[in-house]
Amino acid sequence: MTNYAHILNGVAVDVSADPDNCFHPALANVFVEVPDQVTHGWTLNGGQWVAPAVSAPTPDESTAPVESGNLSPTPPEFLLLLTLQERVAIRAAGPTDLVIEDILKMLDDPRVTFIDLTNPSVVEAINYLTVTEPPLLTAERAARVLKGLPVAA
Structure with missing residues (x-):
């Protein structure tokens, strides 16, 4: 042919x-x-036909799979995204930090059926835990929590 x-x-x-x-x-x-x-x-x-070079794809953020968990956990599921040490430290800071006290009151409210991890107020609250003195969450842990991912094994 x-x-x-x-x-x-x-x-x-x-x-x-x-x-x-x-x-x-x-x-x-x-x-x-x-x-x-x-x-x-x-x-x-030079008179010779050459096939195009094939390069190995390089992973980048646009093609790498995005790890995501449940973005609407129930309050108990949300708390289980935190380690035991993180939960205890956050509860211990509640009586002396009004922001943390407010976060805990919302989590303990029986009318709350889920936590929307994409809600700007929730994002702000989780990120607040990274700037307390001492920090109650690292930035990496906060990012994982906001993705609905449990503690890495």
Whole structure:
């Protein structure tokens, strides 16, 4: 089977076995015969056809899988996102820190059926725990909690 290619700046931009039936006549006229292995992207270099270099994909934030857990845990499920030490330290700080006291009151309110970890007020409350003196959560732990992820094993 004979292949034909439309070559633009030394690169096969279109490849077809039958350009006359696949392309407008004005475009089909620019196709030239190429070896059968030539496909889209091959380069004509010094009279030799070269396949395009294939590079290994590099993981980046846009393609890496995003780890996420339950973003609407019940209050007990939310508390279990914290370690025992973190829960005890947060409860111990409640009587002397009005913000923490407010957070604990909301968690203990029987009308609260879930915690929306995407709610800006909840995000602010969790991030507050990273700036207390001493910090009750590290920034890494706060980020994990806000993703609904339990303590890493």
